[in-house]
Amino acid sequence: MEPKPETERTPVAESQLDTSALPKSYPTKVWTQDGGTVVVATGQEGGCSTVHAEAAEQTADHVKVVLVEETPDPPGICTMDLRYPPVAVRLDAPVEGRKIVLEQRDVKVPR
Template identity: 80%
Template sequence: MAAEAIDLSQLPRGYPKKVWTQDNGTAVVATGQEGGCSKVHAEVAEQTADHVKILLVEETPDPPGICTMDLRYPPVAVSLSAPLEGRKVVLEQKDVKVPR
């Protein structure tokens, strides 16, 4: 995937920036970031003729409880309704609290 086809400007500083496609362009995979008790997953927020917006959602339990202090970088994937082809991928990151 060409670098100009990816908009990473909405990701926090230091966030992983690896993105690729699978399944003939119908799946987009990005490297997420999670740590301690949090878990990351990806969601398609928007699909248009010129771009696909993907949210990397980090869910943290509330209250957090006892958690390790490690960082993990798992791949997270989304399925598209049509192959990516020439559309731009826009990545955004969001933190959410989830009840324990």
């Protein structure tokens, strides 16, 4: 899901984020849109890889968002750049006071 650039962004406070499962250098900027029903996080991709977000878990006290980086296998010729695109997930209900837990996963995909 692509975030809507024309929609108002509501920043998520650091105290509402759990980024402990992310690599140290991973971006941690997160905001909500559409009344808190869409969570947008800054992903990280590079070279031939692309990133997307998945809503892995939604409970009464937290929402788990997994940032999935897909890399072609075999990789082929790729650039050596890093990109930080916004990636979004739609929730069943607004975030409100729930904790947002961010995780990252690498996946190999056939070319």
